[in-house]
Amino acid sequence: MDIQDLEKRLLNDFQRDLPLEPRPFLAMAERLGVTEDEVLSALGDLRDTGAISRVGAVIRPNSVGASTLAAMAVPPQDLERVAALVSAHAAVNHNYEREHRLNLWFVVTAPDADGVAAVLDDISERTGLAVLDLPMLEGYHLDLGFALQWT
Amino acid sequence: MIDDIDRRIIIETQGGLPLVPRPYAAVADAVGTTAEDVTARMTRMLDAGIIRRIGAVPNHYALGYRGNGMSVWDVPDERVSELGRRIGALDFVSHCYHRPRHLPDWPYNLFAMVHGKDRDAVRDEVAAIAALLGEANRGHRVLFSTRILKKTGLRLAG
Structure with missing residues (x-):
C-alpha cells in the first residue's frame, strides 16, 4: 500500500473505533497489512499537514462542562478588533466569520454554565455589542464520523 | 456521571x-x-455516550470541504425533534441541533451543519433538506463561513 492509500484508509476507516487495547496502532497496522511504525508515521503526517486535527476522543457537548454557540452583529470596521478580542478568550474554541448581519459566530466552553455566562458578559461589556446566546437544547446527530468523498 | x-x-x-x-x-x-x-x-x-467516538478527527476544510455552510431553519417547535432526527441522519450533515430562537432578530430553531466540496454542493444539499422538510420549513438561511478565526479542540481548564 502506498502512503496515499494508507492515509486515505486511516482517514476513512478510523474516524471511530480506535482500538482500546494496549497497542492500538499495532492493531490498526495488522488490519491494514502495514507496520505499526508506518501507521504512526502516517498519522503524524496527517496531523502535521492539518488533514486531521488529532487522533483522540470526540466528547459529547455539555457532558464535561458547559458550552454554547454565540453570535454577534459586528460593524465591519470593528470586525478585526472584536474577532481578536473574542479569540483571545481561552474559553472560545471555535470562532468563524459568516456572511450574515450576525457575522461573528463562536463556541464558548467553560467548567459550568456560570462560567459560560461570565465569558459572554465580558465580551458584551468590552465591545458594547449584544451577544446572542444559542445553547444546544437537543442534538440529533451522533457524530459517528463523516464519509469522505475522494475525487 | x-x-x-x-x-x-x-x-x-x-x-x-x-x-x-x-x-x-x-x-x-x-x-x-x-x-x-x-x-x-x-x-x-x-x-455511556459521553465519548462519541475515538479516532482520527478530520479537518474538513483542510481536506477540501470548503463549503462549510451552517444552515438554519424555522420549523414548528412541536416537530423539531422529529425533523431534527431526520436531518441529522443525512450523510452530508455533521451536526444537527435544536437551539432557541431570539425573536425578532433570529427566528431559526434548528441548525444543521452541511459540508460539501464547494458552495454549489452545499446549496444542493440545503435544497435537499428543504425538500425533506416541505411545509414544515417556514424559512431558512445558509450562513457560509468566510474565515476561520480560531479552531481548537475541546478545551477545559485543568
Missing part, C-alpha cells in the same frame, strides 16, 4: 492521544493510574 479521574483523562486527551506505540499507558502516567484503568474508563464513557 463522571468522576475526577474520568475528567482528567478527558483533559489529558482533549488535544489528541500521543502518537506512540502505547498511548493509553502515556495517558495513564499523566493522570496517575494504569493503562488498563484508562481503557476501561474510556470504554465506559463510550458506552
Whole structure:
C-alpha cells in the first residue's frame, strides 16, 4: 500500500473505533497489512499537514462542562478588533466569520454554565455589542464520523 | 456521571492521544493510574455516550470541504425533534441541533451543519433538506463561513 492509500484508509476507516487495547496502532497496522511504525508515521503526517486535527476522543457537548454557540452583529470596521478580542478568550474554541448581519459566530466552553455566562458578559461589556446566546437544547446527530468523498 | 479521574483523562486527551506505540499507558502516567484503568474508563464513557467516538478527527476544510455552510431553519417547535432526527441522519450533515430562537432578530430553531466540496454542493444539499422538510420549513438561511478565526479542540481548564 502506498502512503496515499494508507492515509486515505486511516482517514476513512478510523474516524471511530480506535482500538482500546494496549497497542492500538499495532492493531490498526495488522488490519491494514502495514507496520505499526508506518501507521504512526502516517498519522503524524496527517496531523502535521492539518488533514486531521488529532487522533483522540470526540466528547459529547455539555457532558464535561458547559458550552454554547454565540453570535454577534459586528460593524465591519470593528470586525478585526472584536474577532481578536473574542479569540483571545481561552474559553472560545471555535470562532468563524459568516456572511450574515450576525457575522461573528463562536463556541464558548467553560467548567459550568456560570462560567459560560461570565465569558459572554465580558465580551458584551468590552465591545458594547449584544451577544446572542444559542445553547444546544437537543442534538440529533451522533457524530459517528463523516464519509469522505475522494475525487 | 463522571468522576475526577474520568475528567482528567478527558483533559489529558482533549488535544489528541500521543502518537506512540502505547498511548493509553502515556495517558495513564499523566493522570496517575494504569493503562488498563484508562481503557476501561474510556470504554465506559463510550458506552455511556459521553465519548462519541475515538479516532482520527478530520479537518474538513483542510481536506477540501470548503463549503462549510451552517444552515438554519424555522420549523414548528412541536416537530423539531422529529425533523431534527431526520436531518441529522443525512450523510452530508455533521451536526444537527435544536437551539432557541431570539425573536425578532433570529427566528431559526434548528441548525444543521452541511459540508460539501464547494458552495454549489452545499446549496444542493440545503435544497435537499428543504425538500425533506416541505411545509414544515417556514424559512431558512445558509450562513457560509468566510474565515476561520480560531479552531481548537475541546478545551477545559485543568
